[in-house]
Amino acid sequence: MNMTKDEIILREAFDALAENTGIQASYRLMSFKSDHRLDAEVQIIINDTVLRFAADVKRELRNYHLRELPQTVSDLPLMFVADRLFPAVKEELRREKISYLDTAGNIFIQHRQIYVWIEGNRKMQGEKKQSVNxxxxxxxxxxxxxxxxxxxxxxxxxxxxxxxxxxxxxxxxxxxxxxxxxxxxxxxxxxxxxxxRKKALLHRWIEAYRDILRPSLHLGNFKSTTPDLFKERLMTGNIENAVAGGEVAAEMITHYLNAEIYTVYTTQTSKEFMVKNRLIPDEKGNIQLYEKFWDNYSKDGRVPELLVYADLLITDEPRCLETAEILYEKQLKHEFE
The missing domain is CATH 1.10.10.10 (Winged helix-like DNA-binding domain superfamily/Winged helix DNA-binding domain)
Incomplete structure (x- = not known):
């Protein structure tokens, strides 16, 4: 039987935990009526004490995930189980006393008189790759x-x-x-x-979009000698074969964010776009150009709300994350919850 990606992550994490510490753990995939974003009930045995957690299983945990979930679900404390956890995210979880486990066997638990913090384990190199979904x-x-x-x-x-x-x-x-x-x-x-599991799919898509698809769409960064005019043209739909994404689109929708980075999706080549809009190539330029990869459902000179949301989350910038929350609540929540 083919395992789901959640089961793969859980089994790898539990195997690494047992190998490195002797601590035994088990899981049961389930849906939580109180929060459908959670994936499994996890049981961990430490010194003959059985601890149970409601687990959110992810390939990778980012700061924006921490802004969305409560620390407890009914009577179960929250645990993040992930293939990859960044040091800054781990530090934030420890600060909030939220348990975590990764597939290298690193773990943090502070619950019911039990305190466990094991760090520094690395995944074994040369492990067999799972088939690609x-x-x-x-x-x-x-x-x-x-x-x-x-x-x-x-x-x-x-x-x-x-x-x-x-x-x-x-x-x-x-x-x-x-x-x-x-x-x-x-x-x-x-x-x-x-x-x-539409919201889980949304965030799985955002993670994969950031890591896999988006880099392949990047056509280059540019600057304009008249940036305010360029922004005005972009926001009013007056740039040929191009639509606004990211901060500019978020400003158009929410009127909350003052865009500093201009994300543009286009069907033109980078050279065509640069020449027609009198831009200058600049690696650190605030005009970020991407290939438009969809058809027939842009809105009012901007990308769909879902892609605006993704562009904002990917930045990991506090002002963009705050705007992403506003956008989600007003435009997307009814579709995904």
Whole structure:
């Protein structure tokens, strides 16, 4: 039986914990009615004491994840189980007394007179790679983006999905299978599907978009000799074959953020865009140009709200994270919760 990505992370973490410390742990995948973003109930035995946690399982934990979840769910304390935890995130978790475990066997628990803090373990090199889920490859992410923006597309003919996402037809069945294996698609009846665990899928998409798809779309950074005019043109939809993303789009939607970085998605080449808009290449320039990877559902000269949200979270900048929360509450929450 194929394991889900959550099960893979949990088993690797528990195996490393047992190998390094002798501490035994087990899990049970389940849904929490009080918070559907949580994934499993975890049981850890330390000195004959059984500790139970509600676990949020992630490939990688970022600062914005910490802003979303309460420390307790009913009578269970929260634990993050992740493949990768950054030092600054671990420090923040310890400060808030939130338990964590990673797949190298590093662990922190401060609960019911039990205090455990083990750090410094590294994952063994040369471990066997798990098979890649095709839903979270470059092509798969384009399809998932289509589904997240237009849920009904999951039940369209594969050729229609292929055409709208700009992905080869032969990839679509593999991408659909990847979503089913990860439990993000559920059968509604014999023919139709519905998206499952939509907020978890959203954040899985954002993480993979940041690491896999977005870097491949980057066409370069630029600066303008008339930055205020460029921003005005971008916000009013007066730049040919281009739409605003990131901070500029967030300013357009929320009127809360004063954009400093101008993220632009375009169907033009970088040279065409640079020449037509009289820009100067600059590695540290505040105009960040990306290839537009979707079709037919931009809004009022800007990218869809979902991509604005992703662009903001990816920055890890406090002012952008705050705006992302406002955007989510006003524009996205009703779709994902």
């Amino acid at each position: 095709r839903a979270f490859t470059k092509q798969g992410l384009k399809v998932v983006f289509l589904f997240l923006c237009q849920n009904h597309m999951i039940n369209m003919p594969y050729r229609k999905i292929s055409d709208l996402a700009g992905v080869a037809l032969g990839n679509i069945p593999l991408i659909m299978e990847g979503l089913r294996e990860a439990q993000y698609l559920l059968h509604l009846n014999d023919q139709d599907f519905i998206l499952n």
